[in-house]
Amino acid sequence: MEKSNSETSKLDRKTVEKNRRVHMKDLCFKLASLVPHHFFKPSKDMLSQQDQLELAACYIKQMRERVEKLKRVKEQAITTIQTSRSGMTSMMIGLRLPVIELRDFGSSIEVVLVSGLNKNFMFYEVITVLSDEGAEVVSASYSTVGDKVFHTIHAQVRISRVGVETSRVWERLQELIS
Structure with missing residues (x-):
């Protein structure tokens, strides 16, 4: 009877591991599909999962840098508007x-x-x-x-x-x- 419990447990672990791998593959596919296709030089199908993850991480980093840059531009624009309200010259005039x-x-x-x-x-x-x-x-x-x-x-x-x-x-x- 112990042998059948051991075999059942082993099968359960295999099933759990298989489901985990399938789930991870699905998550990687979803992540890769969120990255714009022009960001990938070769076709996505030709890239390994590791390469897709690295490119997605690179894309996220670029987007984070872009967000930071846009925040700085926005803050500068707000400062410029506040400066123009106080009677000083504004870069946005014109x-x-x-x-x-x-x-x-x-x-x-x-x-x-x-x-x-x-x-x-x-x-x-x-x-x-x-x-x-x-x-x-x-x-x-x-x-x-x-x-x-x-x-x-x-x-x-x-x-x-x-x-x-x-x-x-x-x-x-x-x-x-x-």
Whole structure:
């Protein structure tokens, strides 16, 4: 009877270990799928799991550095706005609003729009343009700093085979803000 318990225990450990490996493989696949495809030089299929993890870690590091840089830029912009309010010169004088920036990350798009408080800007119109051109908005946010409103929209391609023609999106957004 002890032998059957030992065999059962051994089978249970094998099953648990197999399930653990399958779960880890699934998690690694999910992590690799979150990294934009243009970040991987060769095809993801050709990379070992270790290489995929290293590239994902590198990508996360780059994004962390980018976030830190953007935080510094934001703090500088806030300081500039506060300085301009106190009567000193401002680097933002002469900046024509609204300003739009479009970044294409392959399967995703980021739209950054800076507008003034007095601009009757319809946020939903930008979302409509993205949707019409084949992108699905996954997040949208805005923040107000001084007399400027910073809108950020993240969208993903709805159908990866078709994609989104960013030049067309750019043209339509330019028409929208002019």
